[in-house]
Amino acid sequence: MAKNFSPEEFERFLFWLDKDREKAGQKYEEIRFSLERIFYSRGCETAEELASETLDRAVTACQKIIDNYEGDSKIFCYGIAKNVFLEYMRKPKLTSLDKIDVQNNTANDSEEKEIIEIKYICFQKCLKELPLDQYELITKYHSESSGVKEKKERKRELERIFNISYESLRVRAHRVRKNLHECIEKCMKNF
């Protein structure tokens, strides 16, 4: 879709986000990512489109207020996002039948198959690359145990092995998964 703003206006918007061009670019992407998460959390299936729409509108809307606006540019974008969301809610939604595109679905499915295969390879690679302590923590954390009693025992055992509370262990496991996630994403991009 054609944008309703000029390259100069876009540059001005970026400059407003941050005077450093590189940091402004990063911030732009951060806002987009956050907006997508927000739209998804509100149940919008087209979150990515809505985030783009929000940013496009923000570029135009900010031109008049840049010099006087006080506050965080992210909140400015968020205000626009709320309007975009309301418009999205008011629009009639496509029926599920209309959404079906057999041809495209088939193409996506085959792509998805390839992605899953690559992901599996990357997962194994990234797991092996983890530092030993992280590897042990994550594999032990995810080891299965059935029954209430066994689960309690497992928690105690993990606390003993790693010498930390189970709650802290959960936080650490979360961080390891985050590292794993980043590694897998990177690996998949370079595949």
Add this chain to the structure above:
Amino acid sequence: MGKKDFMANSTEENSELKAYLLGTLKKPIELESIEERFLLDKDYQDQLSFQEDMLIEEYIRGLLSESEKESFETHFLIDPERRKKLDIFLLLEKYVKENPIENKGGFFQKILKDILRIFSKPVPATVAVLIAIIIPAIIIISYYRNDSDTQAALAELNKIYVSERPLESYISDFKYAEFEKSRGIDESKIDKVAEKRAEMLSFKAASENPTSENKHLLAQYYLTKRQFDDALEQLKEAQKLSPGDPKILNDLGVVYFEKSKITADNTEKLELTAQSIEVFEEALKSKPDFLPALFNKALAVETYLPNEAEKAWQKYLEFDNSSGWSVEAEEKLNDLKNSRSQTFSNGNQLESAFLDVYDQKDENKAFKIVSENRELITGKYLPLKLTDSFINERGSSKKLDSLEFLGEIEQKRINDRFASDLADYYKNNYESSYELLKSAKSYIKTGIDLCLKDDYKNALGQFGKAEKLFLEAGNEIEAKTVNLHFIAYCLFNLNQRKHAYQLFKEVDDYCKKKTSFGFKQ
């Protein structure tokens, strides 16, 4: 808040975040407050990310309530980033399940290390013998580990579809479950974790050990997901490795048949159905009592040849009279029998009933009769029956009038001009072409009688003569539709299927060109 203090949050705050993630937080103020913090506060983003993980963990471990589970599946997982997180959880669960290890490296690395350790020392004869045993053992264990993946994936697939099957067809090795024809499978009832496991296991088995069995398994996974082209690719490869395997052939037929149901192109639909029947028959050649192929053949035949379908269901029931599949087969057979008994046993009865409603000018009843009776081969197709009688009775005006009446109704209700075009033709050409039409009709009647005796070869000759006469009489409508359809029907039954498809397509094209009457399938 410090970066490492996720757990220091109050239970209330965590519950609020959980509700936000599940989409159950209703107050706009709370919603906006979370979102603003999320935008501005990096730590809060981490906290939310942590809560996402906790929610995924609760889901996997079955700790969510039914309503939470539903929100998780329908709301939380909309976000592709969260689906990626779920994938990582599942991959980890799967990994630790398969590698119950004490040290990094896993089962095989451990054995390999042991072997290397042995090799690093001087090798006494007894050790060499042991190595000779260990290495083949590893290969065997490896094979069975893959085999167990295959079995586990199949078990998961059966588990997912225990209450409702994904396709109307009978997939090889699948246990019976009902099929909801009107709405398809209820996705919300699917155990998403089991589905993911099945996906992972089947991919793993097929990529690590691409045997025909594992490729077949992956194809079955695709089938359940209705990814027919992917399934086809795997099945063709599996077939190359195990030609003649009835299970693979059956599932190949399933792909064709299920594809035939979703394609909008009538010709393609017909070709795919015919292809599926051929493959089911091939499966039955190598295993005549193979239940899935018997079941599926009956299903496929039912689409175009209801009379043949009765025989096919009866055949299935000869081999199975106790499973859920047999109950379904019995229902199908009864439906066919009932629908037959609701119709008329011959064309004369049908015509007589129609003329009664014509006298009463009852459009609804007339339309019902004509809609329910469209069987050319048994003479129970009113437009043709009425023209036959019109000719036989030397221009009976009642027959022509009733045909016009029928034409008006069909044109009005289903935009089908076949009967009215036919009535126009007979009205304007009856006298000049009477002899030609009478002979053509006579050839058609003989042709049909021969078809009913399975003498398709001679029937073909009769229809060929009829075609010539129809064209001579300027009756393109009957020559290019009904008569050509009979010729194609004979060719189909004489196994000249390619030629038959071409002719069926020609009939269809003619109908489309006229845009009046669609080729009813």
